[in-house]
Amino acid sequence: MDTYDVVIGGSGTRGQTAAFDLNENGLEVAVVEKSDRPGGTCALAGCQPKKWFYEAAEAIAKSRHMEGKGIVAAPEGNWNQVLEQKHRFISRILEGTIQKLQKAGIDLMAGTATFLDDKTLSVNGKRMQGQFFVVATGAKPMKLSIEGIEHVITSDDFLDSNVLPPSILFIGGGFISLEFAHFAARLGSANQRLVILEVSDRPLGAFNTEMVELLVKASQTEDIDIRSSVDIKAIEKHAQGFSVRTAQGDSFETDLVVHGAGRAPDLDTLELDAAGVEYSKRGITALLYNNLTLPTAGHILQFSFKN
Helix, strand or coil, X not given: CEEEEEEEECCCHHHHHHHHHHHHXXXXXXXXXXXXXXXXXXXXXXXXXXXXXXXXXXXXXXXXXXXXXXXXXXCCCCHHHHHHHHHHHHHHHHHHHHHXXXXXXXXXXXXXXXXXXXXXXXXXXXXXXXXXXXXXXXXXXXXXXXXXXXXXXXXHHHCCCCCCCXXXXXXXXXXXXXXXXXXXXXXXXXXXXXXXXXXXXXXXXXXXXXXXXXXXXXXXXXXXXXXXXXXXXXXXXXXXXXXXEECCCCEEEECEEEECCCEEECCCCCCHHHHCEEEECCEEEEEEECCEEEECECCECCCCCCC
């Protein structure tokens, strides 16, 4: 059985930051990653690769706004070219993540981690022990109680799509759906049909109302149809694509349905009860260790080691 000072679940930005900081303080550290692509969502399928699409879409949007005002014709976007650049960028991150961990002497373990007790993990059946554990497993698309939800792709899938179909429907009116819809509006075909369905009374509920209203108006000029107070009941697959039915009696025909309705802490496989970890659907709330309660932020356990 392998034994470490600290075992970290998750190789994303937070997991790596903890791993390198602890390693520099002389601790034996291992990182466990269940994905076949170490590096985390932000680096591989979110914050960083998303910038390739953002920069191209913004350049096109600015040029369109300047048509007839010094710009003769706005450039045409090419989704596949942006996708190719994103893939090249990600490949460097994957290689760099593994090399940096190896160089620092941090063990990277591939597999799904499950707590057996407060000192022991099982990783694909192999046991490993740690004096401390850091849970940095990130988040995953929130579970949605919609009939036919298996037909929906995730935001990760969307940014890996080789082709943008003419019609796309986004579930949820958060910033992911708004961003992706604008990417498609500028990098997809000229006749792109884009719909966003939000269950609340307005999209982007956590943001300033006036700013959201301006964004909705700007989206409408790009033929992005944003609808609020919509409760999706079922998604049906047929030969031509998908039918999305709502409780309000409406039906939307589309070629692709994308889950943009938020994410939830990725804790399902950890068996946190076995380690005495308190948690809720919002994430970890506290760790009980030797009768000491260590409060945590969000669903990340953060331990501070001082010399």
